[in-house]
Each structure stands twice: as structure tokens, then as C-alpha cells.
Amino acid sequence: MNFIITKQKIDNINIFNIIDKQTNLNSILVKKNNLYFNLYILNYLTVNLGKNNLFLSLILNNKFKSFYILFIKLIKNLLETNTIYTKELYIEGIGYFFKKDPIKKQILILNIGKTHNIKIKLPKYINFKIINNGTYLILTGTNKELINLIASKIKSIKPPEIYKGKGIYFSYEKINKKLINKSKKS
Incomplete structure (x- = not known):
């Protein structure tokens, strides 16, 4: 399962993938409008940042599908701009x-x-x-x-x-x- 967010949705937003090597925690840091938002990702999901895309993929297929859908919605909420x-x-x-x-x-x-x-x-x-x-x-x-x-x-x-x-x-x-x-x- 792969999920792709294209460049159209991430204009004027800086996205950073932070991996802590000691604890193996993966997190996404999103900067928009001088505000910082942090989202911790489960170890069963991988995040890859491309030049114009953000890829989210699931390592184990069936067990963690609900978490996969949850994190897709959380990332979409972070990337929505000008929403109050x-x-x-x-x-x-x-x-x-x-x-x-x-x-x-x-x-x-x-x-x-x-x-x-x-x-x-x-x-x-x-x-x-x-x-x-x-x-x-x-x-x-x-x-x-x-x-x-x-x-x-x-x-x-x-x-x-x-x-x-x-x-x-x-x-x-x-x-x-x-x-x-x-x-x-x-």
C-alpha cells in the first residue's frame, strides 16, 4: 500500500522527516506559516520525501491498515493550509x-x-x-x-x-x- 501527496498540496510548506537512531522513532515535522507541527509515525509505516512528493507506505499489510488510514488523515490535516x-x-x-x-x-x-x-x-x-x-x-x-x-x-x-x-x-x-x-x- 502506498500513498502519495503531490507538490500541489505542499506548496509553501516545509516538510522534514526526522529519524532518531537510538530509539528508532520516526517523525514528520511540518513548518507552515511560521508554525511547527510534529507528528510521530509508527515503526510499521515508512515515510519517504521526494523532490515533489511525500510517500507513505505500510510494511506489514493487513494488521496495521487502520493505523495507515489514520496517519493518512493526520498528514492531510497537517498539510491543509488556511483552515481555521x-x-x-x-x-x-x-x-x-x-x-x-x-x-x-x-x-x-x-x-x-x-x-x-x-x-x-x-x-x-x-x-x-x-x-x-x-x-x-x-x-x-x-x-x-x-x-x-x-x-x-x-x-x-x-x-x-x-x-x-x-x-x-x-x-x-x-x-x-x-x-x-x-x-x-x-
Whole structure:
């Protein structure tokens, strides 16, 4: 199985194949728009850089075909240019809100009903905007994996409760509340 990315998709992008001889790790470093993205490759896949092409081939045929398809999609996501990805979160609960630190602009403050506020330092390539009186957070950036990772980490701080409905949700997510049975014993 071979996969080829031609020169048309890799204009204005520098791609480097890095091989560590001590640990036998293979990685691809992609530089686009003064941003660096690193992707570690499994040992069952080989990457060859040609003058106008990038070749990805599978050493063992059937066992690792799903990983092969995964890495094709990851490389395509890295090479897509001028794509801005967004992830939207909202918070629900009395006194729960997102806030931007007024002094350090890349710090997100969460008030989720604990005795102290939780501060999260975001990478400088991730932009965020808070709307709707601090209950709605929009994360934007060019790295899809990093945005999904940060959004899931923020959500894991206060996941939605199934009985009260409080917590941090994705914008597309809807959780059905469970009913509490109140039965009288006589």
C-alpha cells in the first residue's frame, strides 16, 4: 500500500522527516506559516520525501491498515493550509462562568463552584473568545488536534452531571437528565 501527496498540496510548506537512531522513532515535522507541527509515525509505516512528493507506505499489510488510514488523515490535516478550526463550549450552573485574565491574555479562568478559581494557560497559537456573559467559550486555531485536546481537558474539569445538569458541555452535546424516584415507604 502506498500513498502519495503531490507538490500541489505542499506548496509553501516545509516538510522534514526526522529519524532518531537510538530509539528508532520516526517523525514528520511540518513548518507552515511560521508554525511547527510534529507528528510521530509508527515503526510499521515508512515515510519517504521526494523532490515533489511525500510517500507513505505500510510494511506489514493487513494488521496495521487502520493505523495507515489514520496517519493518512493526520498528514492531510497537517498539510491543509488556511483552515481555521473552532470548538465551542458552554457552561451551565448557578455562578459558573468563563473569564479572561485581564493581565495575562492567554490565561482562561474557570469559576465552577469551587473555593478557588481554576486558571488554565492556553498555547499562544490558540485564540479564545468568551461571549454570552461568560457562559460560552469559542476556541479557534489552525491545529485541529491541539484544539480538540484543550477542549476535552477543559470539559474534564467539570463534566456534566446527569441529575442536576450542571457542568461544561460542547455546543452540540445534549444530555438527558435522569429522574430521581421519590417513593414513600409506609
